[in-house]
Amino acid sequence: MTAQHRAVAIVPARDMDLSEAFYRRLGFDLVSDYGDYRILEDGRGGHLHLNATPGWPARIEDNALGLYLYVDDVDAVADRVRELIIGAGPEKKPWGTYEFAVSDPNGALVRIGRIVD
DSSP: OOTTSOOOEEEEESSHHHHHHHHHHTTOEEEEEOSSEEEEEOSSSOEEEEEEOTTSSSSGGGOOOEEEEEOSOHHHHHHHTGGGOEEEEEEEOTTSEEEEEEEOTTSOEEEEEEEOO
């Protein structure tokens, strides 16, 4: 994979500091800060861009954004956000993943997992 060929999510953030802190717990670090736009990376190829959007969405329930983060050690990430997990903790799904879900501070669904045999 080259830097020219990848997809990166631009995640709206009502509170940039709160959103950055949340994604840090998932293993991302700030690499560029442009005030209302921050770029985060996990050091393994994962990238997220946070975009200051103070009024969007008006209600968390209206946020249709979802992210899937593939990680090697699902349980270690789950331990860092245990109190935020939606439903059961990490579990094997019928579609061939071992995963769990959380919601970011703006209501985006974030699934964290890996493919299993």
